[in-house]
Amino acid sequence: MKYRIITLLAFALIIAGCAEVETKMQAYPKMYSPTEKPVSMLVVPVVNKSTAADAPDLINSTLTVPFADNGYYVLPISIVSDIFKREGIVEGSQILGLPAGVFKSNFGADSVLYVTINSWDTNYVVLAANVTVGMSYVLVSTADNSVLWSYDQQIVVDTSQGQSSGFILLDIVSTAINTAMTDYIPIARQVNATAVATLPYGKYHPLVGQDGDMEVVLKSSREKALEQSD
Amino acid sequence: MSKKLLVLLFLTGIITACSTVSPGGYYWGKYMYTYHDLVKDPSTESRAKHQETLRDIISESQELNLRVPPGIHAELGNLLALNQEVDAAITEFNNEMELYPESRVFIERLMSGVSQGGQE
Numbered sequence: 648m649k650y651r652i653i654t655l656l657a658f659a660l661i662i663a664g665c666a667e668v669e670t671k672m673q674a675y676p677k678m679y680s681p682t683e684k685p686v687s688m689l690v691v692p693v694v695n696k697s698t699a700a701d702a703p704d705l706i707n708s709t710l711t712v713p714f715a716d717n718g719y720y721v722l723p724i725s726i727v728s729d730i731f732k733r734e735g736i737v738e739g740s741q742i743l744g745l746p747a748g749v750f751k752s753n754f755g756a757d758s759v760l761y762v763t764i765n766s767w768d769t770n771y772v773v774l775a776a777n778v779t780v781g782m783s784y785v786l787v788s789t790a791d792n793s794v795l796w797s798y799d800q801q802i803v804v805d806t807s808q809g810q811s812s813g814f815i816l817l818d819i820v821s822t823a824i825n826t827a828m829t830d831y832i833p834i835a836r837q838v839n840a841t842a843v844a845t846l847p848y849g850k851y852h853p854l855v856g857q858d859g860d861m862e863v864v865l866k867s868s869r870e871k872a873l874e875q876s877d
Numbered sequence: 878m879s880k881k882l883l884v885l886l887f888l889t890g891i892i893t894a895c896s897t898v899s900p901g902g903y904y905w906g907k908y909m910y911t912y913h914d915l916v917k918d919p920s921t922e923s924r925a926k927h928q929e930t931l932r933d934i935i936s937e938s939q940e941l942n943l944r945v946p947p948g949i950h951a952e953l954g955n956l957l958a959l960n961q962e963v964d965a966a967i968t969e970f971n972n973e974m975e976l977y978p979e980s981r982v983f984i985e986r987l988m989s990g991v992s993q994g995g996q997e
Contacts, residue, residue, distance in 0.1 A: 687979040701917075708916045712909055715947045716901030720979050723948030725912065726955050726987065755982025832913065851944070852901055 667866040671847045672859030674869055677795050678847035679859055683788060685757035685795060686850050687720040689750050692731050694739035696875075697767035702831070703738065704728075706764060706782070709835050713843040714760070718852025722754060739763070751789035758795055761785045763875050766801065767831060779803045780834045783872035784842055797872035798864075800842040804834050845869075897937075903946040906934045928956045947977055951984060958991045966991055 677683040690710050693703040707724055715721045736742055739761065747759045766781035781801030788795050845864045848855045899905055911927040931953040938945045954969030967988060974984045 704916050705913070708913045709909070711912075711948065712899070712905055716899050716903060718901060720947045720977050722980070722983055723951045723955070725915070725952055726948075753986075755979070757979070836909075851947075 668862050669864040669866050671861050674864035675796050675847055687757045688760050689722050689754050689756035690724050690760045692739045694763040697764045699767045702764050702767045709839055713839045717843050717846050718849030718855055747787045747789045747792050756789055759787050765875055777803050780838050782838050783875040785872055796846055797869055798842040798845050799868045799871040800838050802834055802838050904938045904941055904943055906930050
């Protein structure tokens with residue numbers, strides 16, 4: 648519930664226009680070109696810039712649903728990540744130098760999605776804790792290596808729940824428990840949902856081609872994703 | 878202004894949607910949960926649970942007259958192949974290709990692995 652409110656507030660801020668906002672069409676013109684718009688999407692292993700070693704696999708498991716729901720054919724991530732592992736590729740930075748065209752010939756994918764985990768951590772302030780999950784997404788065409796879509800998103804959630812037992816030690820313990828690993832996943836899902844809201848709909852979405860006027864793309868977030876993935 | 882309001886309502890709709898059919902028009906069942914468990918702790922048990930989810934998605938999608946989500950038939954085919962159930966695996970791979978023609982290159986690669994006697 649709390650996550651929903653925070654996400655909603657984030658959207659409200661974007662829409663209220665404290666920063667430069669673009670329409671989907673202005674931000675991602677290639678996604679509206681009949682010849683350049685991708686149908687299929689290959690999610691390659693995540694680049695992990697956080698200190699959490701198991702974050703990439705867990706993040707991988709959250710990506711299929713939002714991107715498929717947005718109308719794209721997402722090549723089955725569970726199978727794809729096994730194939731990469733068999734080839735000795737477990738971390739996204741191992742393939743960053745490869746031209747995207749490689750994935751056209753090997754997987755038949757029109758586009759490649761590069762995801763970078765920028766932050767995945769907890770800050771304790773005595774009795775309170777904040778969990779921060781930040782990710783950037785860059786979708787690249789396998790036809791010509793050009794960027795089709797990019798977005799950077801970060802969400803901070805207060806996990807201390809605001810209830811004090813009156814015993815400081817107990818509170819510290821419960822804060823730490825509340826901020827266990829699995830708590831990151833629902834937050835990661837919110838990060839995905841917020842970012843994907845800026846992605847133009849794909850072939851299998853009922854509103855494909857009709858969302859170009861939606862003013863939902865924060866220009867700074869679109870540009871930041873490109874810097875993060877360098 | 879009214880357009881912005883619509884967008885806000887739409888986004889709120891996505892975020893609060895808890896119904897069985899997703900905003901993209903798919904039925905995902907317990908996909909996110911059993912897949913997460915499989916990634917976190919790969920075992921015969923978590924694999925069986927995920928396989929059960931995939932079968933539920935396929936049958937429930939047919940029931941609800943929805944397109945089976947991308948990758949579901951392929952994932953099921955892959956699990957069946959790992960289990961040496963080759964014929965059933967090939968059937969699922971063909972289902973995926975029929976439903977999503979853009980999967981052809983990938984699925985044919987998987988199928989050649991299976992017919993060569995497993996892809997381990």
